[in-house]
Amino acid sequence: MTKAPTLPRVLPGFGLSLGFTLTYLSLVVLIPLAAVFIRASSLSLEAFWDAVTAPRVLASYQLSFGMALLAAAINTVFGLLLAWSLVRYRFPGKKLVDALVDLPFALPTAVAGIALTALYAGNGWLGQYLEPLGIKVAFGPLGVLVALVFIGLPFVVRTVQPVLEDLETELEEAATSLGAHRWQTFRHVILPVLQPALMTGFALAFARAVGEYGSVIFIAGNIPMVSEITPLMIISKLEQYDYAGATAIASVMLVASFLLLLAINGLQAWQARRNGRSE
Numbered sequence: 001m002t003k004a005p006t007l008p009r010v011l012p013g014f015g016l017s018l019g020f021t022l023t024y025l026s027l028v029v030l031i032p033l034a035a036v037f038i039r040a041s042s043l044s045l046e047a048f049w050d051a052v053t054a055p056r057v058l059a060s061y062q063l064s065f066g067m068a069l070l071a072a073a074i075n076t077v078f079g080l081l082l083a084w085s086l087v088r089y090r091f092p093g094k095k096l097v098d099a100l101v102d103l104p105f106a107l108p109t110a111v112a113g114i115a116l117t118a119l120y121a122g123n124g125w126l127g128q129y130l131e132p133l134g135i136k137v138a139f140g141p142l143g144v145l146v147a148l149v150f151i152g153l154p155f156v157v158r159t160v161q162p163v164l165e166d167l168e169t170e171l172e173e174a175a176t177s178l179g180a181h182r183w184q185t186f187r188h189v190i191l192p193v194l195q196p197a198l199m200t201g202f203a204l205a206f207a208r209a210v211g212e213y214g215s216v217i218f219i220a221g222n223i224p225m226v227s228e229i230t231p232l233m234i235i236s237k238l239e240q241y242d243y244a245g246a247t248a249i250a251s252v253m254l255v256a257s258f259l260l261l262l263a264i265n266g267l268q269a270w271q272a273r274r275n276g277r278s279e
Helices: 014-040 045-052 055-088 094-101 109-120 127-133 141-166 169-177 182-210 214-220 230-239 243-278
Strands: none
Touching: 014 243, 045 243, 055 094, 055 141, 055 182, 055 230, 055 243, 094 141, 109 127, 109 141, 109 214, 141 182, 141 214, 169 182, 182 243, 214 230, 230 243
């Protein structure tokens, strides 16, 4: 009885490549994250609960996650508008605007925080006009939002822009020829195609914002129970040599961020299956 010939693998060296990938992923991601939970487990259940539910820590959760979600939502809307303008229109300075979108990627976060503080402080270029109107940006929660919007915008623009560039305009022309208005064309033709990219950009902007530290501490003011972010609470614990308390707060942030990102990715996968069935 002759043995059936084995089919060649599509990817030569798959086992070796997978081994290197898992090893690299473990060294860079899995082992450091596991160390957080291992160090936090040194606390008793009561001590862990007290550390992660202290009033200042709870206020920092609310500020960090709330502002991160709000900043990601704002960036999703305005990132789509900016990506649309860069792809669909020609205007003077277009290349300069396109280059400036990537500035938050290259700019050190501390420099961004100092620049935003100088701009929105009470005696800043914009702050001196906003404060008489009762709008206080710097040294408050609104300053945190401004900083998170600044650092998160490129993620949405660079995620949506390639999809818009590959989108065939013939679909829009066909919808228009059938009597669809501009809003109907956008809602029923363009938005379903952009929705996965928008959700991906939202998730990336949220993940970037929830752990942001450098650009926020300068403009936030770091007022207890008002404008203290969770990463600052972790740094404060480390400065007090309370490593177990710091890792306890970090583990809560890690689990909450993972669950939110998992929900977003699940919603994105559900939407993709739904669009596939509708087609």
